[in-house]
Amino acid sequence: MNYTxxxxxxxxxxxxxxIDAYIIPSADPHLSEYLPDFYKCIEFVTGFTGSVSTVVITQNFAGLWADFxxxxxxxxxxxxSGFELVKLNIPHTPxxxxxxxxxxxxxxxxxxxxxLVSIIMGEMLIKQLASKQINxxxxxxxxxxxxxxxxxxxxxxxxxxDEVTGESMVSKLTAIRSEMKKSNTSHHLISSLDDIAWVFNLRGSDVKYNPIALSFALIDENQxxxxxxxxxxxxxxxxxxTNNGVNIAPYIQVGNDLQKIASESAILIDPKRTCSALYKSINNDVKRVLQINPSTNFKAVKNDLEIxxxxxxxxxxxVAMTQFFKWIKENVNKIEITELSAAKKLEEFRAAQIGFVGESFNTIAGYKAHGALPHYATTAISDAKxxxxxLFLVDSGGQYHYGTTDITRVIPLGNNTEEEKTDYTLVLKAMIEGSKTRFPKGTCGYQIDAITRRPMWEHGLNFGHGTGHGVGYFLNVHEGPQTINASAIPVSMDLGMITSIEPGIYRTGKHGIRIENLVLTIADECNEFNQFYAFETLTLAPIDTTLVKKELLEQSQIEWLNNYHTIVYDRISPFLNEEEKAFLKVMTTAI
Structure with a gap:
């Protein structure tokens, strides 16, 4: 069948x-961001391949809601296809x-x-449509x-x-049971795959880019x-x-076991990460405590070995990024390079590194106007030479047995305009401003978001996506609970969290610029006013400075950039050959 x-x-x-209206969410029973092919319902029905959207069908209208x-x-x-795009004004809103x-x-x-619908979304539908007496x-x-x-x-x-994770599953289960006790619950259901992976030190390959395995977990006071x-x-x-006290049961058995939980028990469930079907399978006499999975908070704070x-x-x-920069700069216009072939070459450089498992997401390789599409996915049809x-924007990442990376760089290839130079410098300035921020304990992501955007706001510029997201440890490249965006989410940037900082400027039909590093929250100064935190930049790759308009940067930002490049050279160069070292030396020269 075709789409119509x-x-x-x-x-x-x-x-x-x-049924008068039918809703198709982009989801699976675990409310995952990236889906197994079995659950790519929206792509099957509409042809849309983006990772976040919602479809609504009535007898006279079919729409797909997506953000910018x-x-x-x-x-x-x-x-x-018979479907119309409905443009969301605010990302991630129903x-x-x-x-x-x-x-x-x-x-x-x-x-x-x-x-495919979370508890919280199901309740939101009921509440917001109550006046219409919707069934x-x-x-x-x-x-x-x-x-x-x-x-x-x-x-x-x-x-x-444990030598890879730094903490045993027994220790993690003990910590979770302690949180269950605080919430006066006897049971805890975990549906989110990255949480399960963290709790049991379990990895798999059921979903592309995310090293997880389809599973559920049910924890009670004793088993x-x-x-x-x-x-x-x-x-x-x-x-x-088994030796660590974990029973193994069939994947499809979880609903039946939830039905067997005794009356007057109490179960802890994350309403954002648990589907309505499982929620409804629980006996009505069982008390429900709806709050974030304890493992989500634990997982976000990396231990010393993970760091x-x-x-x-x-x-x-x-090393892989440096080799890629050298390859593309030396070969452009000498051999045919396209968005797809460049992304493939970058994957080859990463694959040559010991411990590489795969990409952490589908590489965004956007040349010229394609770079203005923040989640651009190259196809055989769109593949640009x-x-x-x-400008060539490359947003990519790797999964290693000992970590997850996510980095965006923009490669200037020649004949760049003054607008491109200004935009590039302001994005760099914003990224640096966020990265060098010192902040008191308890500061939340939305506050860092405003600080990062300030250099762009001063020029009347902005971008429509968040400034940053949490990153897992050999796990999902996007993880919570912390996020850096404009939403007033009351989650503080705690010690040990790894988060991206990735401002951008996108000019439709022209170019897109985004520069992204990952940062670790570390302790800074403690004084009479508070304990202050700071960010340690983890990402180690050169930032092209050929377009930088130095007059737009403050002295502290210039110093940050030069210090960063010194660190990049010192840590990366020992693993490069002489030609690559010379190339990196030029790229990291102080401005």
């Missing part, structure tokens, strides 16, 4: 089920609920697969029409040793059950789990 035929088939099922990062991509991919409220009549029925129905209108649907992943999973298909684990790892290993991964990544002019 799929839309027609869904509408027929809606009529059969008595995907506007151009969505408009191109939705052509001829504005389709307001649309449903306006469009639906009293007593209408909204359908969705409760396995809700659990219904899967996708599976009946999806011929040859990809199976659930079956890749092997494996346990990491722990890991719901994972047994064939994924080696006999040695299965025995290790030490992450620093090692940054050296490996910096790289030439000796303009």
């Amino acid at each position: 035929e799929k839309l027609s088939a869904i509408r027929k099922l809606m009529l059969t089920e008595g 990062r995907y506007f151009e991509q969505a408009e191109a991919e939705l052509k001829g 504005q389709y609920i307001d649309w449903l409220k306006e469009q639906l009549t009293n007593g209408s029925v909204i359908g969705f697969d409760e396995n 809700f129905k659990h219904c899967d209108c996708i599976d009946p029409i999806w011929e040859n649907r990809p199976p659930l992943p079956t890749a092997n999973a494996y346990l990491l040793g 722990t059950t890991l719901y994972i298909d047994a064939h994924k684990l080696s006999a040695i790892d299965a025995e290790k789990l 030490s290993n992450t620093r090692k991964s940054m050296v490996k990544d910096g 790289i030439e000796a002019e303009g």
